[in-house]
Structures are given as C-alpha cells and as structure tokens.
Amino acid sequence: MEIPNKPEREEAEAIPLIDLSPCFDHVGEHRGGKEKVIKAIGRACEEWGFFQVVNHGIPVELIEETLETCRVFFEYPAEEKMKVRGGVSVPQQMPTGYNVYPPGSWDLYENLYYRAGRRSSPRQTTSDFSDGNAQCNAFPEDLPQLRFMIERLIEYLGKTTDLIESLISQSLGLGGDFIKELNRDKIEPLKVLCYPKAITEEEIGAWQHQDSSCITLVGQDDTGGYQVLKDAKWVDIQPTKGALVINVGDILQVWSNNRFKSATHRVLNNRERRRCSFAFATVPNPKKLVSPLPQFTSEMNRPAAYQSFFYGDYMVKRVRNKTHPPAKAEDFADITIYAL
Ligand SMILES: O=C(O)CCC(=O)C(=O)O
Numbered sequence: 131m132e133i134p135n136k137p138e139r140e141e142a143e144a145i146p147l148i149d150l151s152p153c154f155d156h157v158g159e160h161r162g163g164k165e166k167v168i169k170a171i172g173r174a175c176e177e178w179g180f181f182q183v184v185n186h187g188i189p190v191e192l193i194e195e196t197l198e199t200c201r202v203f204f205e206y207p208a209e210e211k212m213k214v215r216g217g218v219s220v221p222q223q224m225p226t227g228y229n230v231y232p233p234g235s236w237d238l239y240e241n242l243y244y245r246a247g248r249r250s251s252p253r254q255t256t257s258d259f260s261d262g263n264a265q266c267n268a269f270p271e272d273l274p275q276l277r278f279m280i281e282r283l284i285e286y287l288g289k290t291t292d293l294i295e296s297l298i299s300q301s302l303g304l305g306g307d308f309i310k311e312l313n314r315d316k317i318e319p320l321k322v323l324c325y326p327k328a329i330t331e332e333e334i335g336a337w338q339h340q341d342s343s344c345i346t347l348v349g350q351d352d353t354g355g356y357q358v359l360k361d362a363k364w365v366d367i368q369p370t371k372g373a374l375v376i377n378v379g380d381i382l383q384v385w386s387n388n389r390f391k392s393a394t395h396r397v398l399n400n401r402e403r404r405r406c407s408f409a410f411a412t413v414p415n416p417k418k419l420v421s422p423l424p425q426f427t428s429e430m431n432r433p434a435a436y437q438s439f440f441y442g443d444y445m446v447k448r449v450r451n452k453t454h455p456p457a458k459a460e461d462f463a464d465i466t467i468y469a470l
C-alpha cells in the first residue's frame with residue numbers, strides 16, 4: 131500500500147511546487163510530462179494564483195549570488211545608495227535605480243529597479259522603451275559584478291518567462307504563442323527588494339496587494355515571511371532552494387475574465403535579519419488596451435467582468451499608490467476600479 135509521506139492537511143497549505151524539467155527534455159515531453167506540467171499550472175493559477183517552479187533553466191548560483199551581492203549594496207550608507215539613480219521618472223513607471231518610499235509609506239522595503247524591453251534583440255537593459263521615455267538603468271560603480279549579474283539574470287528570467295507564458299497560454303486552451311502575440315511589446319521590470327529587520331511582532335514589510343503585472347517571477351533568499359492569502363488565511367510561501375515563485379497578476383486575471391486569480395500576498399519582516407528578494411514582472415506596453423478576451427466572455431456566453439482600459443492609465447494610479455501613499459488602506463487603487 132502506498133503511504134503518503136505528508137499528512138493531507140499540510141499539503142493543502144503549501145503552494146504547488148512544479149518541476150519544469152519535462153519542458154526541457156524531449157523524452158519527458160514524449161511521455162506526456164509537459165502535458166502534466168500544463169495541467170498543474172492551470173490548476174495552480176485557478177486555485178492559488180501562485181506556484182513555485184524548480185528546474186526552470188536559471189542557474190541557482192546566479193540567483194543566490196545576485197541576492198547576496200544586492201544584500202552587500204543595501205548595507206551601504208544611505209548617501210551612497212542614493213547615488214545609484216537612473217533616468218527621469220514618468221508617472222507610469224517607478225524611477226530606475228535605487229528607491230526608498232516616502233515617509234508614511236505602507237511598504238518598508240528599499241529597492242533597486244531595472245527595466246528590460248523587448249524592442250530589439252538581445253533584450254535591452256539600458257534605455258529606449260516603447261513609450262518613448264528613455265529610462266537608464268543604474269548600477270553601483272564599486273560593485274561591477276552586480277551589473278554583470280543583473281544583466282545575466284534579466285536574460286535568463288526573460289527566457290523562463292517566455293516558457294511560463296507559453297505553458298499558461300496552453301493551460302487556458304489557447305495556442306502556445308497566444309500570450310506572446312497578445313503582449314508583443316511588453317515591458318519587463320526587475321525589482322530587487324531589501325526588507326528591514328522587524329522592530330515589532332508581525333511587522334509588515336510589503337503591505338497586502340495584488341500585482342499589476344501579467345505574471346511575476348520571484349526569487350527569495352531563505353529568510354521567509356512571504357505569504358499568500360488563500361480562503362481568508364495567510365499561507366507561508368516557504369523558501370525552497372533553487373525555486374522561483376510565480377504568481378498571476380491583474381492583467382492575466384482580466385484577460386482570463388477571472389478564471390486565473392491575481393492573488394493577494396504580503397511580506398512580513400524578520401526579527402533576526404534583513405530579507406532580500408527580486409520580482410521580475412511582465413507588463414503590457416502603457417499604450418496597450420486591456421480587456422477580457424472573447425474566448426472567456428462572448429465565446430462562452432459570459433459577461434465581461436472588467437471594462438477595457440489602457441494599461442498606462444492603470445499604472446499611473448498604481449505608481450501613485452507608492453509615491454503618494456493613501457492614509458487608508460481602502461484608498462489604494464487596484465484592479466477593482468475597472469470591475470463591472
Ligand atoms: O519580496 C517579495 O518576495 C515579493 C515582492 C512583491 O510582492 C512585489 O514586489 O510585488
């Protein structure tokens with residue numbers, strides 16, 4: 131008799147962990163391994179809006195070394211960090227380079243913000259983004275290895291994102307290239323985050339939110355504190371060596387007309403140490419009109435759950451949440467402003 135190695139209750143309390151190796155291995159693909167991955171991703175996006183992947187094609191040392199090197203940077207004195215600034219800011223985007231949020235912010239983390247566009251090959255990591263606003267990426271001068279790591283990480287994350295988006299397209303019953311075509315001139319920001327040590331119990335480092343992206347790929351160190359809301363309960367997203375956490379963002383929720391869930395998540399600060407992580411998001415071009423797809427509305431005889439909107443208009447509101455934090459949590463702009 132097969133004995134399950136974990137009690138059912140515990141299993142139900144962890145986000146799904148999906149091994150992507152069948153997608154890289156033709157034998158596995160032949161045996162239907164890739165089909166199983168597509169099904170597992172579809173289920174995870176419906177039930178959780180979150181899953182972890184291993185064997186995703188990104189060298190684990192690159193993830194770990196980048197986070198360690200960023201940790202070194204975040205220990206610098208404030209005036210040194212402030213020198214790492216990028217281009218002029220525009221209302222649809224966070225400024226590139228080093229950011230701390232203004233006093234009164236709900237989020238307590240610092241970050242390094244990078245942009246990668248898709249207009250030319252190889253991926254651009256410097257300037258010339260499709261909305262016409264040149265945004266320069268900025269790196270600390272005395273940590274040259276950080277630039278090298280970030281640029282390599284962006285290359286790898288872009289490839290893994292292509293794979294995940296293709297698997298997600300298929301899990302929605304669409305062609306493998308569907309999302310790629312739909313989101314052709316997308317933008318891919320990378321944010322490296324560093325959370326302070328907690329001073330109080332249950333101190334929140336990233337306030338509960340849903341991502342404004344299509345999908346987000348997160349790499350975290352082993353500090354812990356990352357949580358997703360499931361059935362009105364916070365569930366820990368345990369750091370798993372070499373794994374990336376993937377979550378559905380608002381845009382995939384809108385396109386799929388609520389079939390896939392942009393789940394609420396947050397980060398608690400740790401009392402012993404600072405936590406470092408990165409979040410690589412795919413977002414539509416600011417000029418892109420976003421609406422629920424006909425495949426999930428008219429073709430199914432279902433009403434659209436959202437009105438159409440330009441992604442840039444939504445981003446202006448989301449960036450304002452950060453630059454001018456509202457006094458009350460209920461005043462944060464989120465995707466429900468477009469709900470019908
Ligand atoms: O730090 C993390 O692990 C997650 C950050 C996050 O949720 C975000 O940047 O949207």
Ligand SMILES: [Fe+2]
Pocket residue numbers: 339340341395
């Ligand atoms: Fe998030």
